[in-house]
Amino acid sequence: xxxxxxxxxxxxxxxxxxxxxYCNSSSVFSSLQWYRQEPGEGPVLLVTVVTGGEVxxxxxxTFQFGDARKDSSLHITAAQPGDTGLYLxxxxxxxxxxxxxxxxxxxxxxKP
Amino acid sequence: xxxxxxxxxxxxxxxGQNVTFRCDPISEHNRLYWYRQTLGQGPxxxxxxxxxxxxxxxxxxxxxxxxERPKGSFSTLEIQRTEQGDSAMYLCASSPEGTGPNYGxxxxxxxxxxxx
Numbered sequence: 001x002x003x004x005x006x007x008x009x010x011x012x013x014x015x016x017x018x019x020x021x022y023c024n025s026s027s028v029f030s031s032l033q034w035y036r037q038e039p040g041e042g043p044v045l046l047v048t049v050v051t052g053g054e055v056x057x058x059x060x061x062t063f064q065f066g067d068a069r070k071d072s073s074l075h076i077t078a079a080q081p082g083d084t085g086l087y088l089x090x091x092x093x094x095x096x097x098x099x100x101x102x103x104x105x106x107x108x109x110x111k112p
Numbered sequence: 113x114x115x116x117x118x119x120x121x122x123x124x125x126x127x128g129q130n131v132t133f134r135c136d137p138i139s140e141h142n143r144l145y146w147y148r149q150t151l152g153q154g155p156x157x158x159x160x161x162x163x164x165x166x167x168x169x170x171x172x173x174x175x176x177x178x179x180e181r182p183k184g185s186f187s188t189l190e191i192q193r194t195e196q197g198d199s200a201m202y203l204c205a206s207s208p209e210g211t212g213p214n215y216g217x218x219x220x221x222x223x224x225x226x227x228x
Contacts, residue, residue, distance in 0.1 A: 006154075033216055042116075042203050042219030043155070088154050092215070097167055098143055098207055100217065102154030 003027060004091055006103035013079055014111055021074045021106045023089035030094050032065055032072045037086040037105075079110045118204050118220035125194055125227055132190045133223045137206030144187050145217065146179055147203040148172065155203055161187060162209075194227045201225075 005024045013019055023032070031050045035043035047056050049065035049072060056063045060083075062075040072089055086107050090100040117136040125131050137144045142163050147155035158177070159169045163184035173179075176194075181187040191198055201224050205217035 004154075031215060035219075040221070040224070042205070042221050043217075044219070045216035048216050090154075097160060097162065098209070098215070099145070099157055099160060099168065100155075101157070102147075105152070105154045107152065 003101050004089055004103035006087075006089055006106050008106060009104065010107045010109075012109045012111065015080055016078050017110075019076050019079060019108070021087055021089075021108075022071070023073065023103050024071045025091065026070065027091070027093065028069050029091035030069070031092045032069070033090045033092070033100070034063055034072070034074055035088040035090060037088060043086075043088055076108075079108075081110045081112050084108055084110050116204055116206055116218050116220035118202075118223050120223055121221060122224045123226070125225070127196060127227055128193055130190065130192045131194060131225065132188055133202055133204075133225075135187045135189070135204030135220060137185070137187070137204070138218055139185070141206035141208050141218070142184065143207045143209060144181055145205045145207070146187070146189050147205065149201045149203055149222070150199075158189075158202075191225075194225075196227045199225055199227045 007022050033048045034046045037043040047063045052067045052069045054065045060077045064073050086105045088105045089103045119134045145160040146158040149155040159179050161181040176192045179189045201222045203222045205219045207217050
């Protein structure tokens with residue numbers, strides 16, 4: 001059983017389109033992070049959200065943490081081919097020494 | 113500091129052989145993590161260290177796996193008697209203590225293990 005469920009698992013869109021990736025759980029997290037990973041490389045941290053209801057923006061990317069701190073979303077506006085990659089959400093649970101629980105990832109392909 | 117370094121980047125080994133991977137974390141980070149990732153999946157936690165102490169091991173880490181961080185700096189992950197199911201990307205990450213708004217891991221580029 002996956003503690004963090006990401007959807008969709010695969011997404012193929014045209015350049016300029018908008019998209020949203022969801023990350024859901026029945027568990028409460030003290031914080032949640034989003035990473036982007038390219039083939040053959042390690043994940044790279046995009047953002048950490050800590051407060052329920054928090055919204056953070058990173059250029060064309062908007063991240064939201066659910067009010068109950070059980071879910072999160074990533075919205076990309078006007079996607080570009082450079083956004084292609086595997087997007088991973090990861091949660092930190094209390095008293096777990098900073099261990100991250102990862103979702104299974106969303107493979108995004110943006111075609112020119 | 114050049115980030116988290118992992119060596120080797122790729123390893124092909126025959127089933128039954130032993131392999132060892134090395135991770136050099138960011139020097140100021142006292143936490144070090146090992147994860148395993150298979151194709152199209154998110155990383156799965158294996159173990160973590162705070163300084164030289166190994167504080168948690170996943171049930172995924174069978175007795176063929178052992179990890180060390182002898183002086184609280186670099187770490188090694190050894191797999192004995194490798195099996196084909198061990199083929200995966202092995203990722204190392206480091207972080208400072210704390211879980212606030214600036215918390216996050218810095219990952220290495222991983223070691224891709226192929227057991228033939």
